[in-house]
Amino acid sequence: MEKQIEQLNDSTDLATKQMLQSVLNKKRKYERYKKNCFRCQMFTLTGGMAFFLYFYQFIVVPNDSNIGYMLGELVGSAFHFFIILTIGAGYATAHYYKKKEEKYEKEYHGLRTEIIRKSSELWPQPYHWKKRGEVYDMMKKDFDINLYFESK
Structure with missing residues (x-):
């Protein structure tokens, strides 16, 4: 668990700290x-x-637009085949990372909005409600996670 989250002794309980840590982990995976x-x-x-x-x-x-020779050169050369294969592999890898990015973005924003919606349950008393602001400020300042509003 992060040092800043662990130091929230009287501001939050252990379950809330775990939720904050989970949001932070999802955000880091999303950004990666x-x-x-x-x-x-x-x-x-x-x-x-x-x-x-x-x-x-x-x-x-x-070759002055001799299409037969150009296609033969493109298909017949092992160097060209390797380059095209490498570019295709780069595209496939980018597509894989894009799917993972979207998955973790959805999970990150889901957890973040869950904390926002459950804030009245996580900090029930007026004293704790004031501490909630400190926790939100710390998450925004240290980890750039906005827990004040649900929108991205």
């Missing part, structure tokens, strides 16, 4: 998958553009 997805998308875009420019400059222009 989002970063990996972006990297794979940029790799695929850059690799695809570079291969397109290479193919146009060194295969299409010198």
Whole structure:
């Protein structure tokens, strides 16, 4: 458990601390998958553009639109096949990370909104309700998790 969450001694009970830690873990997974997805998308875009420019400059222009030769060169070369396979693998990996990112985003926002909706149960007395603001401020300041509003 995070040090900041553990130090919420009289502000929250153990179950609330576990919920806060769970939201933090989901957010970190979501951000990690989002970063990996972006990297794979940029790799695929850059690799695809570079291969397109290479193919146009060194295969299409010198052969003066001889489609049969260009297709033969594209399919017959092991180097071209490897590059296309690598770009395809980058696309598939980006797609995989995008699905994971969406899954963890949905789980993260679900847990976050659950804490917001159950805040009256988690901090029932007026004294604890004041402590709730401190907990929300700490989560916003330290972990950039907004627990004040349900919207993203």
